[in-house]
Amino acid sequence: MIINKTEDKIWEYKELxxxxxxxxxxxxxxxxxxxxxxxxxxxxxxxxxxxxxxxxKLDVINLSFYYGKNQILKNISVKIYEKxxxxxxxxxxxxxxxxxxxxxxxxxxxxxxxYEGEIIIYPDGKNILAxxxxxxxxRRRFGMVFQKPNPFPKSxxxxxxxxxxINGIKSKEELDEKVEKALKMAALxxxxxxxxxxxxxxxxxxxxxxxxxxxxxxTEPDVLLLDEPTSALDPVSTAKIEELLVELKKNITIxxxxxxxxxxxxxxxxxxxxxxxxxxxxxxxxxxxxNPSNKLTEKYIVGAFD
Numbered sequence: 001m002i003i004n005k006t007e008d009k010i011w012e013y014k015e016l017x018x019x020x021x022x023x024x025x026x027x028x029x030x031x032x033x034x035x036x037x038x039x040x041x042x043x044x045x046x047x048x049x050x051x052x053x054x055x056x057k058l059d060v061i062n063l064s065f066y067y068g069k070n071q072i073l074k075n076i077s078v079k080i081y082e083k084x085x086x087x088x089x090x091x092x093x094x095x096x097x098x099x100x101x102x103x104x105x106x107x108x109x110x111x112x113x114x115y116e117g118e119i120i121i122y123p124d125g126k127n128i129l130a131x132x133x134x135x136x137x138x139r140r141r142f143g144m145v146f147q148k149p150n151p152f153p154k155s156x157x158x159x160x161x162x163x164x165x166i167n168g169i170k171s172k173e174e175l176d177e178k179v180e181k182a183l184k185m186a187a188l189x190x191x192x193x194x195x196x197x198x199x200x201x202x203x204x205x206x207x208x209x210x211x212x213x214x215x216x217x218x219t220e221p222d223v224l225l226l227d228e229p230t231s232a233l234d235p236v237s238t239a240k241i242e243e244l245l246v247e248l249k250k251n252i253t254i255x256x257x258x259x260x261x262x263x264x265x266x267x268x269x270x271x272x273x274x275x276x277x278x279x280x281x282x283x284x285x286x287x288x289x290x291n292p293s294n295k296l297t298e299k300y301i302v303g304a305f306d
Contacts, residue, residue, distance in 0.1 A: 054081045054082065054084065055081065055082040055083075055122070056079045056080070056081060056082065056122055057080050057081060057082040057083075057121070057122055057222065057223065057253045058079070058080035058103070058119060058120065058121055058122070058223065058253070059079050059080075059118075059119070059120040059122070060076055060077055060078045060079070060080070060117070060118075060119050061077050061117050061118040061119075061120065062075050062076075062077055062116070062117035062118070063075070063076040063077070063099075063102065063115070063116070063117035063118070063119065064076070064115070064116040064117055065095075065098055065099075065102060065107065065113070065114070065115055065116075066113065066114040066116075067110075067112065067113055068112045068113075071277065072095050072098045072277050073095050073098055073099055073102070073277050074276075074277045074278045075117070075278075076099065076117075076278070076279045077117075077279070078272060078279060078282050080223075080253065080255060080270075081253070081269070081270065082122075082253050083249055083250065083251070083252065083253055084249060084253065084254070084269040084270060085245060085246070085249050085254045085255075085256060085267055085268040085269050085270075086253075086254070086255050086256070086268060086269070086270045086271070086272065087256050087257075087258055087263070087264035087267070087268035087270070087271045087272065087285065088100065088255065088256070088257045088258070088271075088272045088274060089257075089258050089259060089260070089261055089264045089271060089272070089273055089274070089300075090259065090272075090273055090274035090275055090280075090300070091259060091275070091300070091305065092259060094274045094275050094276060094277065095274055095276075095277040095278075096257040096259070096274055097227055097228075097257055098277075099257075099274065100225050100227055100255060100257050101225075102115065102119060102128075102129075103119060103128065103142055103223065103225060103255070104138060104139045104141075104142040104144060104225065105128065105129075105131070105135050105138055105139065106144075108135060115129045117129065118130075121141065121222065140167070140219065140221065141221055141222040141223065142221050142222065142223050142224075142225055143215075143216030143217055143219070143221040143223070143224045143225065144216060144224075144225045144226075144227070145209070145212050145213055145216050145224070145225070145226045145227070145229045146212070146227050146229070147227050147228045147229070147231055147232060148232045149205055149208035149209040149211070149212055149232070150212060151200035151201065151203070151208050151211050151212060151215075152200065153199070153200075153201065154199070154200060155196065155197050155198060155199060155200065156192050156195065156196050156197070156198060156199075156200050156203070156211060157179055157196040157197060159200050159211055159212075159214075159215050160178075160179045160182050160183060160211070160214050160215050160218050161175050161178075161179050161218075162215070163215060163218055163219045164178055164179070164218055164219060167219050178218055179196075179218065180193075181218075182214040182215070182217055182218035183211075183214050185214065185217055185247075185248065185251075186210045186211070186213045186214035186217065186244060187210060187240065187243075187244050187247070188207060188210045188211060188214055191207060192207070192211075204237070205232065205233055205234075205237060206233050206234070206236070206237025206238075206240060206241070209229055209230070209233060209237070209241060210240070210241065210244065213229075213241075213244065213248075217248070217252065221252070222252070222253065223252065223253045223254070223255065224248065224252050224253070224254045224255070225255050226245075226254065226255070226256040226257065227257045228257050228258055228259065229241060229256070230242070230263070231258075231259075231260075238263075242263065242266055242267045245267055246267055249269075256268065261289070261300065261301050264285065264288075264289075265285060265289045268285045269284070269285060270282065270283070270284060270285060271283065271284075271285045271288045271289070273288065273292075273294070273296070273297045273300060275296055275300075280294050280296050280297055281293055281294045281296075281297045288301075289301060
């Protein structure tokens with residue numbers, strides 16, 4: 001069965017599941033389509049054993065988070081794999097963004113918050129949540145891109161160079177080299193190389209978001225965090241961002257929050273489904289979308305939530 005990327009509605013998952021109970025969704029770069037091919041339970045087990053050998057980048061252990069007396073996240077445990085894309089999906093208000101912001105300790109900007117559990121980052125094995133003093137040491141290891149493009153009111157060049165300067169790079173030659181590298185990695189260089197001194201606000205929305213990605217990766221973080229980065233973009237710009245992320249995962253671990261199941265299926269290697277602050281299911285993306293283990297996951301995927 002082929003599922004076209006341009007369909008307006010959520011995939012016809014019910015028809016897919018009628019035709020094949022257990023399978024995989026394969027992304028075809030050239031045609032921007034998805035094909036479903038049968039796999040047995042034994043083949044899934046073999047794949048699982050192979051994936052056990054993938055390096056773990058982040059190990060989330062019994063993570064809970066509180067705003068005041070309100071518990072937002074409830075005892076979440078999950079392993080985030082190195083140089084893979086992990087999608088975090090679920091309905092609005094389920095805790096996706098709260099979960100994402102635990103990694104770079106953004107919640108610490110506010111009062112009356114509390115973490116429980118651990119987030120271990122490898123290869124050094126440090127607990128992110130144990131750091132009490134210099135949170136900048138943690139935040140340097142994470143780049144972040146937000147829901148709406150938020151370039152600085154500076155030139156295109158300065159948007160990317162800003163973080164590099166903060167991290168101690170002063171040489172004009174080195175700055176030029178790293179700015180160009182980041183813009184190339186963000187698939188933006190060819191579009192802006194002749195107008196680097198122009199204000200970033202002159203770029204289109206999609207270009208601004210790719211500039212924000214370039215800014216985030218310029219300092220070479222361990223992990224790139226994205227909070228619904230395409231929700232404010234048109235379909236063409238969304239496709240460019242998605243293709244960019246698939247390319248970027250060759251060099252960086254990516255966690256992307258989305259409430260669009262189709263996006264999770266298009267680009268991610270692993271998918272988390274959250275509901276009311278709980279992790280309902282986590283597995284390979286192919287497994288989640290074709291043969292989910294939890295009925296809540298299936299209902300969300302097919303758009304059958306009440």
